[in-house]
Amino acid sequence: MTNPQLPQLPERIKRLTELAYDLWWTWNSAARDVFRRMDYALWRQTAHNPVLMLRNASADQLAILANDQEFLRAYDIAIDALDRARAARDTWWQREIGDQSGSIAYFSAEFALHQSLPIYAGGLGVLAGDHCKEASDLGLPLIGVGFMYPQGYFHQKISPEGWQQESYERLNWADAPIEPACTSDGSNCIVPVPLGNRSVLVQVWRVRLGRVKLYLLDTDLEENAPWDRELSARLYGGDRETRIQQEIILGVGGVRALKALGSTPAVWHLNEGHAAFVVLQRIRDLIEAGQTFDSALEEVRRATVFTTHTPVPAGHDAFPFSLVETHLAGCWGTLGAYRDRFMQLGAYDNGSGMQFNMTALALRTANGVNAVSQLHGVVTREMWGPIWPGLAEDARPVRSLTNGIHEPTWLSNEMARLFDQYLPADWRERHDEPSVWAAVQQVPDEALWAARGLLREYLFAFIRDRARQRWRYEQVSAGRVVAAGTLLDPNTGYKRPELIFHNAQRLQAILNGSRRPVQIVFAGKAHPADETGKHHLQQVYRRALDPAFGGRIAFVDDYDLHVAHFLVQGCDVWLNNPRKPLEASGTSGMKASVNGVPHLSIGDGWWAEGYTGENGWVIEGHAPADDHDAVDAADAAALYELLERQIVPTFYDRDENGIPRRWLAIVRQAIVTVAPRFSARRMVKEYARHLYAPAVHAEKVAR
Numbered sequence: 001m002t003n004p005q006l007p008q009l010p011e012r013i014k015r016l017t018e019l020a021y022d023l024w025w026t027w028n029s030a031a032r033d034v035f036r037r038m039d040y041a042l043w044r045q046t047a048h049n050p051v052l053m054l055r056n057a058s059a060d061q062l063a064i065l066a067n068d069q070e071f072l073r074a075y076d077i078a079i080d081a082l083d084r085a086r087a088a089r090d091t092w093w094q095r096e097i098g099d100q101s102g103s104i105a106y107f108s109a110e111f112a113l114h115q116s117l118p119i120y121a122g123g124l125g126v127l128a129g130d131h132c133k134e135a136s137d138l139g140l141p142l143i144g145v146g147f148m149y150p151q152g153y154f155h156q157k158i159s160p161e162g163w164q165q166e167s168y169e170r171l172n173w174a175d176a177p178i179e180p181a182c183t184s185d186g187s188n189c190i191v192p193v194p195l196g197n198r199s200v201l202v203q204v205w206r207v208r209l210g211r212v213k214l215y216l217l218d219t220d221l222e223e224n225a226p227w228d229r230e231l232s233a234r235l236y237g238g239d240r241e242t243r244i245q246q247e248i249i250l251g252v253g254g255v256r257a258l259k260a261l262g263s264t265p266a267v268w269h270l271n272e273g274h275a276a277f278v279v280l281q282r283i284r285d286l287i288e289a290g291q292t293f294d295s296a297l298e299e300v301r302r303a304t305v306f307t308t309h310t311p312v313p314a315g316h317d318a319f320p321f322s323l324v325e326t327h328l329a330g331c332w333g334t335l336g337a338y339r340d341r342f343m344q345l346g347a348y349d350n351g352s353g354m355q356f357n358m359t360a361l362a363l364r365t366a367n368g369v370n371a372v373s374q375l376h377g378v379v380t381r382e383m384w385g386p387i388w389p390g391l392a393e394d395a396r397p398v399r400s401l402t403n404g405i406h407e408p409t410w411l412s413n414e415m416a417r418l419f420d421q422y423l424p425a426d427w428r429e430r431h432d433e434p435s436v437w438a439a440v441q442q443v444p445d446e447a448l449w450a451a452r453g454l455l456r457e458y459l460f461a462f463i464r465d466r467a468r469q470r471w472r473y474e475q476v477s478a479g480r481v482v483a484a485g486t487l488l489d490p491n492t493g494y495k496r497p498e499l500i501f502h503n504a505q506r507l508q509a510i511l512n513g514s515r516r517p518v519q520i521v522f523a524g525k526a527h528p529a530d531e532t533g534k535h536h537l538q539q540v541y542r543r544a545l546d547p548a549f550g551g552r553i554a555f556v557d558d559y560d561l562h563v564a565h566f567l568v569q570g571c572d573v574w575l576n577n578p579r580k581p582l583e584a585s586g587t588s589g590m591k592a593s594v595n596g597v598p599h600l601s602i603g604d605g606w607w608a609e610g611y612t613g614e615n616g617w618v619i620e621g622h623a624p625a626d627d628h629d630a631v632d633a634a635d636a637a638a639l640y641e642l643l644e645r646q647i648v649p650t651f652y653d654r655d656e657n658g659i660p661r662r663w664l665a666i667v668r669q670a671i672v673t674v675a676p677r678f679s680a681r682r683m684v685k686e687y688a689r690h691l692y693a694p695a696v697h698a699e700k701v702a703r
Ligand SMILES: *Cc1c(COP(=O)(O)O)cnc(C)c1O
Pocket: 121, 122, 123, 126, 559, 560, 561, 564, 576, 585, 586, 587, 588, 589, 591
C-alpha cells in the first residue's frame, strides 16, 4: 500500500491493509468483525476507521494479533470473502446481461460510502454510495467518478442560542481509505482541465469497493494557483462561479481522467445535473475523431443515462450564459465551430429568464432518463414539458425508477442474525425477492422484541456518549446536556421539523403521559446558506431546552452516516413530514423499515407507493395545497391524532409478558413489504435492465 504512515505488518496478517482500504469491509459483517476484534476501544473511538486504527497500531499489538488464533480465524474468513467479492466471475450481471466489453461510468458530485470519507452532504450522496455498493455485489462493471473534497461537508455544532454553526475540518488524507490512482506507466494520474483561459491540474484518487472502483478528482495541487487549489475544497460550499467551475472539473475533467486511466465506458450515467458537462467533452472528442456535430450528438445520446432528483424548478443548477461563456472558453477545441448549437442544448427558462440549465442539457442529451419514485416521475414529466414540445405528458420519456437502499449497509447485525435463523439460507443473495421475506412471520415475537430492545439501547448509549463528550470537552451547560438527550429513557426525524410542535400543549400531553411517555430524537443539517432551515432547527433546539417537555426531546448534532445508522436502527418510529410533493423519494424511512422501525410520514416520495395500510402510517391532513398555513395545521392535527389514537396505544399495549403483540405485527409488515421492494438490489437490477443494457447493446450494434 502506498501510505507511508502505515506500520509494517507481520506476514501472517499483512492483508489487513488491503481489507482496510477496500470499503467493501463496511458491508460485510465478517470483515467488520476483524477490526472490532483488533481493538474494540479504538474501533469506537475512531468511529470505525480501520485506516486510522492501523496507523495507530503498535508493533507489539500487531505481533500479538498475528498469534491470536481467534483473531486469525476471523481474519482468514474475511480475506477469503474479500477475494470472492472481488472475483469477476459468475455474477448476476454476467448471467443476466452478459456483456463484459464496456464499463458504466457513474458520475456524481457526492458519494456517501462511509463516515471516514466525508465527501457527501445527504440523500443524493447516500443514493450514489448505495448504488455503487450494490453494483459491486451484482457484478456490474461500474466505475464511479466524483470529487475528493479535502474539507468535505461541514460539521455541525449548535450554539447556546440554538443556532447552527458550521466548521470545516481538513481531512488528514493518511487517515482516509484513498490511494493515488495510477496510469498504466505507474505514475500518479494527473490531468489538465481548461478553465476559462487557464489550465488547472486535477489529481485523481482511487477508492475500492469490492468489484467497483471510484475515482475522485482533486485540484489541491502545488502547481495550481491558490484559488484553483480551493476549487475542490468543499462540497456545495461556494458561490455560482465556484459551482460552475466545479461542474466543469467533474464533467470535463472526469472524462479526461477516465481516458488517462485507459477506461472506455460504454455507458455514461449522470447522477443529477451537476455532471452534465460530461457530454461537452464527449461530443468534442467524437468531433475530433472525425464525426459531425449531429452524429456525435447521436452517439453521445445512445450511451448517456440521466437521473434527476429534484422536484422544484429552483433546485436545478442554471447559470447565466455569460458565466458559461467565460468558464468554458478553453473547453471548445474543434467543438467551437458548433458552440451555438451546444449552448442551445442547455437553454431553458425555468421562470427566471433564459439560462444555461444543467438539467435541460442532460435531458436533451440522454437517451435513458429517470425520476426516483412513481410520484416524482409524474412531477418531472409535467415540470419539464417544454423539453419535449408536442409530446403529451404520459408520452414524455422519463421513467419512474424508485430508489432503494443497500441492505447489507443499513441492516443491523441484530436483525440480520434473526433472519439468518428464520429465513431461507440464501436470503442475502435473494433479498429482493418478496417470497424470501414471508418467513419473517415465523420469527417469534419474543425474539423480535428482544432485538428491537437491544437496538434501542445502542442508540441511547450512543446519544449519552455524545452528550458526555460535549459536557466533558466543550463545557456546555447542563440544559444543553439535557437537550442532547441525556434524560431519554431507553424504554420507548427533518423537513418541516417543527411541525410536531404546532400545538405545544397537545404535544406535551403526549410526551409526558405518565404511563405511556413518548420521546423524540431530532437530527439534521441545514445547508450553510439556508437561513430558513437554520431557523427551523433553532425552533426545535429551543423545544429540546424547554423543561416543559421534560427532557423527552433530544437534538443529536452533526448528522452523518454514523449517526444515521444508530438512528434508523434504534428508534421505534421513523417520522418524516416533508411538504408534499417536495420529497422526490427519501430513503431514510426505508432504512428504518427494514430494521423493524415503522415509517410515519406524509404520503410523499417513496411512501406514496410503499404504504400498504399495515406497515406504518400516513399523515394526511386535508387542506388546499397552496395554503401552507392550513396545510401545516391540518398535517399537525393528523399527526397528533395518529400518535394519540393509534401509535402510542398500540406501542404500549403489552401482554402479561410485556410483549406488544399488535405492535410487532406492524413491525413485521414493515420488514416484509419494504425489504425486497425498496432494496438497492431491485433498483440496480432495474437500472441495468432498462437503462444500461440498452445502451451497451446499442453501442455494440453501432460498432
Ligand atoms: C439516508 C440519509 C439521508 C437521506 O435522508 P432522507 O430522509 O431520505 O432525505 C441523509 N443523510 C444521511 C446521513 C443519511 O444516511
